[in-house]
Amino acid sequence: MSEVIWRPVEEGDHDAVVAAVDAASEADGLEERLSVDELAERLDGPGIDVATDSRIAVGPDDEVRAWGLVETRGEPLELDRVWIWGGVHPAHRGTGLGRELLAWQVERADAVHRATWPSHPGVAEAMAPGGSDSHERLFRHMGFTVLRWWLDLGQPLTDLPPVPDPPAGVRFVPYAEVDDDAVRRAFNASWADHWGSRQRDPDAWRTEVVAASVFRPDLSSVAVAGDEVVAFLLADRFPQDDEVRGHAEAWISTLGTLREWRGRGIASALIVRALHAFRAEGLDHAMIGVDAESLTGAAALYRGLGFVEEKRFASWSRPLG
Known part of the structure; x- marks a missing residue:
């Protein structure tokens, strides 16, 4: 040493x-x-x-x-x-x-x-x-002991279903058409009941999301009701992985729906919308990461839309303090 x-x-x-x-x-x-x-x-x-x-x-x-x-x-x-x-x-x-x-x-x-x-x-x-x-x-x-299990789910961008219409009173718009801070506030509210979530302040949102080199606002969408952001889907792209992975893919990096708007098909419609956007960009694969024990039923939602497990990761932890 x-x-x-x-x-x-x-x-x-x-x-x-x-x-x-x-x-x-x-x-x-x-x-x-x-x-x-x-x-x-x-x-x-x-x-x-x-x-x-x-x-x-x-x-x-x-x-x-x-x-x-x-x-x-x-x-x-x-x-x-x-x-x-x-x-x-x-x-x-x-x-x-x-x-x-x-x-x-x-x-x-x-x-x-x-x-x-x-x-x-x-x-x-x-x-x-x-x-x-x-x-x-x-x-x-x-x-250390295992704290949580996480899944990487993926699917090829073939035989995609048509993009569903948004529910009454909701519009799907590109990320660029909404205020960054409105999406940040929607993230904090929608992820408040997700295990281990943290609240992001404007500085963290800007550096970790908006200004990140991998963030693709053109492949990201937001659901708006009136002037309120009620759901969002953020996409990332890692082109350096293409050769190793054997295909060109984008990640659905963050997806959230305000609690009072859940159960109306907004999240699944945003996902299908993103898959079509990925394919129109010339990509041929989509990925998403999910908490294997999520109480929101996220894994079941993604599997119902054609995603399958590709990798599994463990969070190892040790108490502090």
């Missing part, structure tokens, strides 16, 4: 960090790849102080051997989930770097929790692919 130097991420490290992340993803059988823009945006997010919340292990050859972040994502409603993200380059696994990194992340996450939302129960939370023995061994060794 003496041959590496641990230090915060610097701007000149971005390419090397992305290379390490992508090498680890390939070794873990994951088909997602990181872009330099995505990394830069994440490091610049409102929930991160790069000097204290990032860490990389750099070898004598200047290769990034391990990387890690600790971040918060807005005001929690019940549980303060402090996110930890990181990994070890596959060429340097089994050397103890993972344990050293995770120990630092837990310590830092505890400090962040005590400084921000100590009145809420807190956990350090990390995501890992389901069935990964190496991740499970590391997390269990460090006192």
